[in-house]
Structure formats: structure tokens, C-alpha cells
Amino acid sequence: MTFSDLPAGLANALAERGYEAPTPVQAAVLDPDLRERDLIVSAQTGSGKTVAFGLAFSAQILGSDGQVQSTGKPGALVIAPTRELALQVSRELTWLYQNSKARVVSCVGGMNPSQERRELKSGATIVVGTPGRLRDHLERGTLDLSELAAVVLDEADEMLDMGFREELEEILDAAPETRRTLLFSATMPRPMEALARRYQRDALRIATGGGERGHNDIAYQAVTVAPSEIENAVINLLRFHEADTAILFCATRENVRHLHATLQERGFSAVALSGEHSQSERNQALQALRDRRASVCVATDVAARGLDLPNLSLVIHVEIPRDAETLQHRSGRTGRAGKKGTAVIVVPFPRRRRVESMLRNARINAEWIDAPDREAILAMDRERLLKTLLMPVEVDETDRKLAERLLNERTPQELAAMLIQAHRAKMPEPEELLINSPEAQAAARKERQRPGFDDVVWFRMDIGRQQKADPRWLLPLLCRRGHISRNQIGAIRIGPRVTHFQIPRAAADKFADALGRTAGDENGGDVHIELSPDAPQDSTRPSRNNGPSAGRKKGASYAKKPHKDRPANSPERNGVPGKKPKPRKPKKRPV
Ligand code: ADP
Ligand code: MG
Numbered sequence: 002m003t004f005s006d007l008p009a010g011l012a013n014a015l016a017e018r019g020y021e022a023p024t025p026v027q028a029a030v031l032d033p034d035l036r037e038r039d040l041i042v043s044a045q046t047g048s049g050k051t052v053a054f055g056l057a058f059s060a061q062i063l064g065s066d067g068q069v070q071s072t073g074k075p076g077a078l079v080i081a082p083t084r085e086l087a088l089q090v091s092r093e094l095t096w097l098y099q100n101s102k103a104r105v106v107s108c109v110g111g112m113n114p115s116q117e118r119r120e121l122k123s124g125a126t127i128v129v130g131t132p133g134r135l136r137d138h139l140e141r142g143t144l145d146l147s148e149l150a151a152v153v154l155d156e157a158d159e160m161l162d163m164g165f166r167e168e169l170e171e172i173l174d175a176a177p178e179t180r181r182t183l184l185f186s187a188t189m190p191r192p193m194e195a196l197a198r199r200y201q202r203d204a205l206r207i208a209t210g211g212g213e214r215g216h217n218d219i220a221y222q223a224v225t226v227a228p229s230e231i232e233n234a235v236i237n238l239l240r241f242h243e244a245d246t247a248i249l250f251c252a253t254r255e256n257v258r259h260l261h262a263t264l265q266e267r268g269f270s271a272v273a274l275s276g277e278h279s280q281s282e283r284n285q286a287l288q289a290l291r292d293r294r295a296s297v298c299v300a301t302d303v304a305a306r307g308l309d310l311p312n313l314s315l316v317i318h319v320e321i322p323r324d325a326e327t328l329q330h331r332s333g334r335t336g337r338a339g340k341k342g343t344a345v346i347v348v349p350f351p352r353r354r355r356v357e358s359m360l361r362n363a364r365i366n367a368e369w370i371d372a373p374d375r376e377a378i379l380a381m382d383r384e385r386l387l388k389t390l391l392m393p394v395e396v397d398e399t400d401r402k403l404a405e406r407l408l409n410e411r412t413p414q415e416l417a418a419m420l421i422q423a424h425r426a427k428m429p430e431p432e433e434l435l436i437n438s439p440e441a442q443a444a445a446r447k448e449r450q451r452p453g454f455d456d457v458v459w460f461r462m463d464i465g466r467q468q469k470a471d472p473r474w475l476l477p478l479l480c481r482r483g484h485i486s487r488n489q490i491g492a493i494r495i496g497p498r499v500t501h502f503q504i505p506r507a508a509a510d511k512f513a514d515a516l517g518r519t520a521g522d523e524n525g526g527d528v529h530i531e532l533s534p535d536a537p538q539d540s541t542r543p544s545r546n547n548g549p550s551a552g553r554k555k556g557a558s559y560a561k562k563p564h565k566d567r568p569a570n571s572p573e574r575n576g577v578p579g580k581k582p583k584p585r586k587p588k589k590r591p592v
Contacts, residue, residue, distance in 0.1 A: 002023060002028050002031045002032065002033075003022060003023065004016070004020065004021075004022065004023060007031075007056065007059070008059065008063055008066075008067025008068075008101070009067055009100075010063075010067050010068060010098070010100035010101035010102075011056065011059060011063075011067070011097065011098070011100070011101060013100050014096060014097050014098070014099055014100050014101075015052075015097070018096060020052070023049075024048050024049035024052075024053070024338075025044070025048065025209040025210050026042065026044035026048050026049060026050055026053045026207070026209045026210065027049050027052055027053040027056060029042075029044075029053075029207050029209050030042065030053045030054070030056065030057040030183075030207065031056055031057070035057075035205065036060040037060075037181065038181070038203070038204070038205050039181055039182045039183065039201040039202050039203065039204040039205070040057070040181075040183045040184070040204060040205055040206075040207055041184045041189060041193070041197055041201070041204050041205070041206045041207070042054075042183065042184065042185045042186075042206075042207045042208075042209075043185075043186060043187060043188065043189045043206075043207070043208045043209075044185075044187065044207075044208070044209045044210050045187050045209075045210045045216050045333070046187045046216065046329065046330060046332075046333020046334075046336070046337065047218070047309070047333055047335075047336055047337025047338055048187075048209070048210050049338065050155070050185045050187075051089075051090055051093045051094075051155070051309075052093065052097060053185070054079065054153045054155070054183055054185055055093065055094050055097045055098070056097075057151075057153075057183060058076075058077045058150070058151035058153065058181065058183070059101075061076060061077060061150035061151040061181060062076040062077050062103065062126055062127070062150065062151070063101060067101065068101055068102045069098075069101055069102045069103045069104075069126050071102065071104075071124060071126065073124035073125075074124075074125075074145050074146075074147060074148040074149075075106075075121075075125045075126065075127065075128045075144070075145070075146065075148070075149055076126055076127070076148060076149065076150045076151070077126065077127045077128070077149070077150065077151045077152070077153070078127075078128045078129075078130075078135075078146065078149055078151070078152045078153070078172075078176070079091075079094070079127070079128070079129040079130075079152075079153040079155055080129075080130060080131070080132055080135060080152070080153070080154050080155065080160065080169065080172065081129065081130075081131060081155045081156060081160075081307065082131070082132075082155075082156045082159045082160045082163055082165070082306055082307075083131065083303055083304075083306060083307070084109045084110050084111050084112070084131055084280060084283070085274075085283060085284075085287060085303070085304065085308055086155065086156065086306060086307035086308060087107060087108075087109045087129050087130050087131050088107060088109055088112075088284070089307065089308065089309060090129050090155060090307075091105055091106075091107035091109075091129040094127055094129060098126070098127065102126075103126035103127055104120075104124055104125050104126045104127070105125070105126070105127045105128075105129065106120045106121055106125035106127070106128050106129070107128075107129045107130060108121070108128060108129070108130030108131070108134045108135050108138050108144065109129075109130055109131050109134055109280075110131045110133050110134045110280070111279070111280025111283075112134075112280060114134070114137070114138075117134075117138065117143075118138070118141075118143045121138065121143050121144060122143065128144065132160060132165040132168035132169055132172065133165075133168055135168070135172055136168045136171055136172060139171065139172060139175055146172070146175045146176045146177075147177065148177070149176040149177060149180050150177075150179075150180055150181065151180055151181040151182075151183065152172075152173065152176055152180055152181070152182050152183070153183045153184075153185060154169070154182075154183070154184045154185065155185050155186075155307065156185070156186050156306045156307055157184040157185060157186050157189070157193060157196070158186045158188055158189055158190055158192070158193050158326070159186070159306050159330075161192055161193065161196060163589055164589040165589070166196075169196070170200075173200045182200050182201045182202075182204070184196075184197060184201070184204075187329060187330060187333060188326040188329060188330070190326065215329075215363065215364050215365045215366070216329070216332070216333065216336055216365075217336075218336035218337075218339065218340065218341050218342060219332050219333070219335060219336035219341075219342050219343070219344050220341070220342070220343045220344070220368070221332070221343075221344050221345075221346070221360070221365050221366065221367035221368065222343065222344070222345045222346070222367060222368050222369075222370055223345075223346045223348050223356060223360070223367045223368070223369045223370070224238070224345055224346070224347055224348060224369075224370060224371065224372045225348045225349075225350055225353060225369070225371075226347055226348065226349060226350070226372055226434075227349070227350060228349040228350070228351070230372075230434060231319065231347055231349065232260065232263055233372075233432035233433075233434055234347055234372040234432075234434060235249065235260070235317060235319055235347065236264070236267060236429065236431070236432050237372050237373050237374070237375075237378060237431050237432050237434060238315075238317055238345055238347075238372060238373065239264075239269060239297060239315075239317075239429075240373075240378045240428065240429060240431050241373035241377060241378050241381055241431075242314075242315045242343065243381070243385065244296070244312075244313070244314045244315035245293070245296060245312040245313075245314060246290055246293075246296055246297075246298070246310055246311070246312050246313040246314065246315075247296065247297050247298070247313070247314070247315035247316070247317065248297075248298045248300060248304065248310070248313060248315070248316050248317070248331075248334050248335075249297065249298065249299045249300065249316075249317045249319050250300055250301070250302065250304070250305065250316070250317070250318050250319060250320065250322070250331045251299065251300070251301060251319050251320050252301070252320040252323075253301065254275040254276060254277045254301055254591070254592075256319075256320065257273050257274070257275045257277075257299050257300060257301055258273065258275075258277070260299050260319060261273035261299040264297060264299065267429045267430070268427075268428075268429040269296070269297050269429055270294065270295045270296050270297065271295060271296075271297040271298070271299055272285075272286035272287075272289050272290060272295045272297070272298050272299070273286065273298075273299050273300070274286050274287070274298055274299070274300040274301070274303065274304050275300060275301040275303060275592065276301065276303055276591050276592050286298065287308075287310070290310055290313075291310065291311065293312075298310075299319075301592040302322075302323075302327060302331070302592050303592040304334070305322075305327055305330045305331040305334075306330050308334055309337060310334065313334055313335050313337075313342070314335055314340070314341070314342045314343065315335065315342065315343050315344075315345070316331060316332050316334050316335050316342065316343070316344040316345070317344075317345045317347065318331060318332075318344070318345065318346040318347060319347055320347075321346060321347075321348065321352055321355065321356055321359070322359070324359070325359050325360075325362040325363035326363075328346075328359055328360075328363055328365070329363055329365075331344075332344035346367065347372075372434055373431075374431075374433075374434055375431045375432070375433055375434075378431040379431070382425065382428065386421060386424055386425070389424070390420065390421070390424070453489075453505045453507070454491045454492075454503065454505060456505065456506045456507075457491050457503040457504060457505055457506060458503070458504055458505075458506050458509040458532065459501050459502070459503055459532075459533040459535070459536050459537070460501070460502055460503075460504055460509075460512070460513075460530060460531065460532055460533055461499050461500065461501045461502075461530070461531060461532075461533040461537075462475075462479075462499065462500050462502075462528055462529060462530040462531075463498070463499060463528065463529040463530075464498075464499070464500055464528060465495055465496045465497045465498040465499050465500055466495055466496065466497050466498075467497055467498050468498075470495045470500050471495075472493055472495075475493065475495075475500060475502075476490060478524075478525040478528065479502065479530075481519070481522075481524055481525055482515065482516055482519045482522075482525050482526070482528070482530060483504075483512040483513075483515045483516050483519075483530075484511070484512070484515035484519070485504070485508060485511070485512055485515075489504060489505060489508050489512075490502055490503070490504065491503030491504065491505070494537040496537060496538075501533055501536070501537040509532075513532065516530050
């Protein structure tokens with residue numbers, strides 16, 4: 002199958018765009034025997050899945066003359082997990098179908114709904130949207146799916162993961178049973194099968210590219226750092242690679258905001274992309290990257306899926322991804338359409354094991370290296386400067402005269418030095434890193450095996466990430482409540498609503514005793530702290546036994562009083578001590 006076998010409208014659009022031949026996934030779905038089949042397609046990131054599904058449903062929406070025979074009601078629907086991705090897919094399908102009389106309408110959260118309603122009313126062939134907004138239009142009766150012939154779930158696994166099952170089911174239930182259903186993603190984990198069984202008929206699985214050995218165009222590197230040096234390492238990585246476009250992934254919106262501010266301060270042209278920005282800010286951020294007004298994007302995982310930014314050659318996992326799939330999708334923002342790219346995972350020493358196992362799961366071979374240091378960066382700068390300054394120049398008359406005047410006043414060496422300095426002044430300063438010196442490694446090892454912490458007891462308190470738990474205010478609170486010093490507090494694990502921490506067994510009785518006495522005190526007495534029956538779940542150190550009984554008998558409730566160190570939105574108690582919270586329905590992830 003080649004593009005020239007396609008209806009003329011599509012073939013022309015592809016030729017105008019400069020696409021010569023189908024990618025493997027495009028060739029696979031274009032097999033004439035599969036025209037009517039439901040498909041589950043997994044093909045690696047950047048392999049052209051958008052055009053693949055765009056072409057796949059052409060059989061459903063084009064007449065025998067290769068043009069849309071418009072009925073006004075949508076014939077194809079594409080659902081994507083994020084707003085940016087839906088908008089991107091909509092743009093891609095718009096050019097693909099520009100010569101085929103198809104109307105592409107997008108229905109995307111954060112965009113203007115009344116405009117979308119108007120466009121839907123005046124007739125759409127292909128609708129592209131995010132689950133929530135599509136459902137809104139469906140419920141208001143502005144989206145009529147009664148003649149839908151094909152539906153595509155792009156990044157299908159992510160949509161389930163984000164908790165969009167209800168929306169998806171409502172939308173799919175509104176479409177005729179005879180429609181085709183196509184699921185696409187680079188990763189297709191197990192839970193997809195239930196959805197596939199329910200909403201597809203006799204679906205065929207297609208898997209192309211990548212295969213057993215990960216992505217051929219992405220070079221993976223893992224860079225170990227001391228936890229306190231993450232930001233400096235990121236700065237040096239950016240400076241070393243000097244990518245046209247780089248994307249940096251953080252775990253939370255707050256961390257995006259913080260790192261973005263730091264980078265801007267340091268002179269990088271950076272934009273931020275997370276759920277905390279308005280849609281127009283988000284669109285502008287991406288546009289700035291496309292126009293090269295910005296070269297660095299700091300993002301949450303909202304940008305992990307599907308986005309296709311030209312010239313993006315560097316991905317940095319500033320905070321390690323939550324699973325092997327996210328690792329692949331984030332990294333897949335580079336190495337697209339046959340271009341090469343680098344994905345760097347910044348690994349704080351204590352997380353090394355976790356990253357190793359994640360890489361194994363994803364069958365990725367990463368090169369473990371040190372973060373580039375100042376010398377390495379300056380050496381790269383010199384190379385790049387020479388290359389830039391030795392490029393051919395066009396000199397017009399005015400410039401030539403100016404140059405001659407300068408040469409009368411200064412030596413060529415002086416002028417060249419000034420030129421170099423001027424270039425260098427535009428570059429942010431690299432950081433001095435202590436991170437990988439033997440001393441730092443030894444310090445990190447020592448940190449992990451602090452004396453007195455080989456036999457510990459875990460305690461827990463009813464404050465977690467939701468209450469903005471942070472060691473900076475937790476430590477003083479614990480010292481005050483338990484009459485101990487900071488040095489006597491070992492590992493702290495902050496969970497969503499509970500924080501676990503270690504106290505050396507030798508000090509545990511005294512600590513528990515003081516807790517009882519300080520309950521109800523002015524500062525922090527309202528925080529419920531008790532001996533923990535278990536070590537926290539992600540703890541590598543199992544608790545050995547239940548330790549002294551003193552902590553337990555004081556486990557009842559303490560008087561509630563406002564506490565100045567705690568944020569105003571402090572929550573209610575975290576249920577009965579020791580009782581596991583009920584598993585909840587997956588909540589939509591805020592990203
Ligand atoms: P995926 O969804 O598989 O991650 P995309 O559909 O976003 O990948 O495509 C990745 C890039 O490849 C895009 O920039 C797209 O324009 C380009 N591309 C797609 N198909 C072709 C083709 N046949 N020839 C050349 N480039 C292509
Ligand atoms: Mg895609």
C-alpha cells in the first residue's frame with residue numbers, strides 16, 4: 002500500500018505535506034482487508050498514529066468519488082485525553098482532509114463552547130475532542146452521534162487511567178452499534194481489554210515498531226544526583242545539550258511553577274504547561290515553543306501524551322515518572338518521525354533502585370552517567386561558539402565600513418574576544434555541582450545509614466500531601482510534640498493523607514510519652530500522632546515489630562485547636578486509626 006492508492010484528495014494532501022511513504026503503522030491499518038474491522042493498535046511514540054487513524058476511517062466517511070457526501074452529522078469521532086492533544090489532532094486531520102470536503106470540528110475543554118455549538122450545528126464530518134466536553138455537547142443535544150461510522154480513542158489507556166471511563170462509556174453508548182471502534186496508543190496495558198471487549202466487535206490487535214527493545218531513536222540516560230542538587234543538575238543538562246526545544250517533566254503543578262521561575266530567573270527562555278494555567282495560557286506556551294520564542298517547556302504529565310513539537314530533541318525527567326508507561330510517553334516527545342532524541346532521567350540517589358526496575362519493565366537500556374559539570378559545559382560552549390562564529394557571513398556596505406572603523410581602533414584579537422564575550426553573556430551560567438564527587442556519594446551513603454537508625458520504630462501522623470505536609474514544618478512540630486531533636490527523626494514518608502516517620506527504637510518510649518503530654522498544647526497539639534502498626538507501603542525498610550506500647554495507648558484523639566504552622570485548609574481527622582481507607586474510584590488526575 003502506498004499513499005498514491007488512496008483517494009486523490011487524501012493523496013494530494015499527503016504529498017503537499019511532504020509525506021512520501023506510509024509509516025509501518027499507517028501501512029498496517031491501510032490493509033484493504035481491515036477496512037471494516039475494529040482495531041487495537043499499539044505503535045511506538047512518534048510513529049504517525051494520527052495520520053494512521055485519520056486514513057483508517059476514510060473508508061467510513063468518503064464516498065466512492067473520494068469526497069465527503071455530507072449529511073451534516075458527524076461520521077467520525079476522535080477522543081483524546083488532553084486539550085492540547087485534541088487540538089493538535091484536530092489540526093492534523095484538518096490538513097489531511099482539506100481536499101476532501103470534510104469539516105473538522107474540535108470540542109475541547111477550556112475552549113469556547115458556544116462557538117463549538119455553532120460549528121457543530123452547521124455540519125461536521127469529523128469531531129475531535131476531550132471526553133468531558135464531548136459529553137457536555139452530547140447531553141445538551143448539540144452533538145448528534147446517530148450517524149457515526151467510526152470512533153477513535155487516541156491514547157486510549159491514558160483516558161481510562163485518568164478516570165474518564167464514565168464519559169467514554171456514555172459517548173460510546175450514544176453511537177450506533179454498527180460503527181467501527183479503533184483504539185490507539187503506544188502502550189496498551191491490561192485494563193484496556195475490558196473496554197475492548199465491551200465496545201469493540203472482534204477487534205484485531207496490531208503492534209508495529211519498537212518491539213522488544215524500546216525505541217530506537219531515543220537515547221536514554223540516567224543521571225544520579227543528590228536530592229538537593231536536582232535543580233542545578235537540570236540547569237547543567239540544559240546548558241550542556243542546548244537543545245532547540247527541550248521539555249522538562251515534574252510531578253506536580255507546584256514543582257512546575259517553581260522550576261519554571263528558577264529557569265526564567267537564570268536566563269532560560271522557558272514556558273510552563275500545567276493544569277493550573279488557563280487554556281489560552283497553555284495554548285500560548287505551546288505556540289511560543291513552535292515559534293521558537295521559547296526553548297524550554299516545564300510541564301506536568303499533562304504534556305506527556307501525544308504532543309508533537311518540532312525540533313524537540315531533549316526530554317528531562319526532573320522527577321521520576323510514576324510508572325514505566327509514563328516514562329515511555331514522556332520520553333516519546335522526542336525521537337519522533339525518525340529524528341533522534343535524548344531522554345534524561347534525573348535520579349536522586351535514594352531512588353536509584355526504583356528507576357532501575359522501571360527501566361527494566363520498559364525494556365529500556367539507559368546509560369548511567371554523571372551530570373555534566375562546568376568544565377564539560379564550557380568545552381561544549383567553545384565548540385558551539387566556533388561553529389557559530391565560523392559560519393559564512395554576508396557583509397553589506399554599512400557593516401563593512403563599521404568593521405573597518407573598528408579595525409582601525411582595535412586589534413582583530415580584541416574584536417574577536419569581544420564577540421566571544423558578547424555571545425557568552427547570553428548564556429546562563431553553569432552550576433558547580435558537588436553531586437558526583439566521591440565525598441558527595443559517601444555523604445549520601447552516610448545519610449542513608451545514619452547511626453542509631455538501624456533499629457527504628459515507625460510512627461504516623463494524620464497529615465499528608467493533601468495538607469501540604471512538608472518536612473520544613475513537620476520537623477519542628479515533631480520536635481515540639483515529642484521533645485526530641487531533629488537528629489532523632491529518621492526517614493519521613495509523606496503520603497496523600499498520612500505521614501510516616503522513623504524514631505530510633507531507643508528513643509521511641511520517651512517520644513510517645515511526650516506526645517501524650519503535649520496533646521492539646523497550643524502549637525501542634527491538635528495533630529494526631531501515633532505508633533504505626535506497619536511501615537509505610539513504599540518503605541524498603543520493614544518495621545520489625547510493634548515496638549513500645551507507650552505510643553499505642555495514647556492513640557486516642559487529641560483536642561482540636563487551630564495551629565499556626567498548619568495551612569488554613571487543614572482537613573478533618575483521617576478516620577479510625579489503623580483502618581485502611583476504602584479503595585476509591587479512580588479520580589481524575591489533576592495535572
Ligand atoms: P504518534 O501519534 O504515533 O506519536 P504522530 O501522529 O504525532 O505520532 O506523528 C509524529 C510525527 O510524524 C508528526 O510530526 C507527523 O507529522 C509525522 N508523520 C506522520 N506520518 C508521516 C509520514 N508518513 N511521513 C513523514 N512524516 C510523518
Ligand atoms: Mg499520537
